[in-house]
Amino acid sequence: MADSGRESLKTVSFTKVEGVGVLTLMRADALNAFTTEMLAELRQVLDAIAHNKEVRVLIVTGQGRAFSAGQDLKEHVNTGGAASIGSHLEHHYNPVLDRFYHLDQPTIAAVNGVAAGAGMSLALAADFRIAAESARFVQAFVHVGLVPDSGSTYLLPQLVGLSRALELSLLGEAVSASDALRYGLVNRVVPDADLMEEARALAARLAAGPPVAMGLIKRGLHRGPERGFREALEYEAWLQAVAARTADHEEGVHAFLEKRRPKFQGR
Ligand code: T3D
Numbered sequence: 001m002a003d004s005g006r007e008s009l010k011t012v013s014f015t016k017v018e019g020v021g022v023l024t025l026m027r028a029d030a031l032n033a034f035t036t037e038m039l040a041e042l043r044q045v046l047d048a049i050a051h052n053k054e055v056r057v058l059i060v061t062g063q064g065r066a067f068s069a070g071q072d073l074k075e076h077v078n079t080g081g082a083a084s085i086g087s088h089l090e091h092h093y094n095p096v097l098d099r100f101y102h103l104d105q106p107t108i109a110a111v112n113g114v115a116a117g118a119g120m121s122l123a124l125a126a127d128f129r130i131a132a133e134s135a136r137f138v139q140a141f142v143h144v145g146l147v148p149d150s151g152s153t154y155l156l157p158q159l160v161g162l163s164r165a166l167e168l169s170l171l172g173e174a175v176s177a178s179d180a181l182r183y184g185l186v187n188r189v190v191p192d193a194d195l196m197e198e199a200r201a202l203a204a205r206l207a208a209g210p211p212v213a214m215g216l217i218k219r220g221l222h223r224g225p226e227r228g229f230r231e232a233l234e235y236e237a238w239l240q241a242v243a244a245r246t247a248d249h250e251e252g253v254h255a256f257l258e259k260r261r262p263k264f265q266g267r
Contacts, residue, residue, distance in 0.1 A: 010026075011035065011037055012025055012038060013026050016055055018207065019055065020055075020059065020200060020207055021049060021055040021057070021058045021059065021105075023042075023058060025062040025063060025067070027063075027072075028062075028063040028064025028066070030072055030074070031113075031116075032062040032064070032119065033072035033073070034068065034070065034071050034093075035072045036075065038072075039092040039093060039096055042096045042100075043095050043099065047099060049103065049105070050104070053211065056105060056206070056207040056211055057105055057107070057203040058103065058105050059107075059109075059110050060100075060107065060122065061195075061196070061199070062111075062112050062119075064113070065112075065113045065114075066112075066114045066119070067109070067112055067113050067115040067122075068115060068119025069116045069117065069140075070116045070117020070118040070120070070121075070140055071118055073144065089150070093118060093149065093150050094150075096122075097121065097122070100122065100126075101151065102222075103218075104211070106203075106206045108129075108199050109122070109126035109130070110196060110199035111123050111137075111177075112132050112135065112192070113132065113134060114135065114137075114138065116138040117140040117150075118149060118150040118152075120139060122150065124151060124156060124159065124185075128187050129180075129185065129187055130187060130188050131188070132190065132192040133189055133190070133191055133192055134192050135177045135180070135186075135189075136175060137174070137180050137185060139169045141169070141172070142171070147169075152169070156168065159184055159185055160185055210243075210262075211248075211266040212267065213243045213246065213248060213249070216239045216242060216243050219239060220232075220239050248262075248267065251263060251265070
């Protein structure tokens, strides 16, 4: 993969080292705002990653001083796209967010700067968020007369609670990295200069984990809140049956008994 077609990518870049993929939004001049072209390239790369077991963990970050400013509002003005925003979301944003959120691999948003609108939604859809001290989070939608999209209505209340989600969405105020940590929006805040090093260190830990079980853990926790307790118990039993059939489960048990670190193979 994921390297396939890489040479033709213009608005994002993808690299992979020792099982850790790094997907970088590359429109620094426009604060990495999403254009239709960028969304298509994100979809292309994420589709490839989803089928590439060599990518054990994915880090998403932005080039320059922003993570992403959300939809490129200049593209809307230039193309008159505002008339069909619903359809634009369905065809261009939703497949990207859906793919990213449902990747079996653990994902980390390394939020290097401002994350606004759908840019914030993308960060929320990651499994981990590490924020640089200078990062900010803005539910900017309300400022342009729109509603939160790209998964924010689903993910934001889960992360910060309904009351805070309403406050952030209705006021659209920028949330500092330290407040984001206090609200439970991010997992940790690190000095700007250390962001990628910290993200890679976390990714390396995750890359050593059992990939099949981690994918199943994500499925269980994603679906848990949508199910009643009885259904959750049944789903857990099904997920556990799948995990228990893997060689990695056997390896984990042997490693424990032999008092050594497990070496997981992803099968
Ligand atoms: O399908 C659909 O289309 C609907 C999907 C909607 C999803 C959405 O994401 S809607 C929300 C869109 N995003 C926004 O409304 C955010 C707009 N930007 C801002 O509020 C601020 O720029 C930021 C809070 C992100 C950063 O503020 P600051 O002070 O650090 O930077 P700035 O000076 O405002 O912006 C710097 C430049 O980036 C500036 O260009 P210039 O004047 O230097 O030529 C600015 O216009 C440009 N820029 C920032 N955000 C966008 C943008 N250009 C295009 N689109 C943007 N979203």
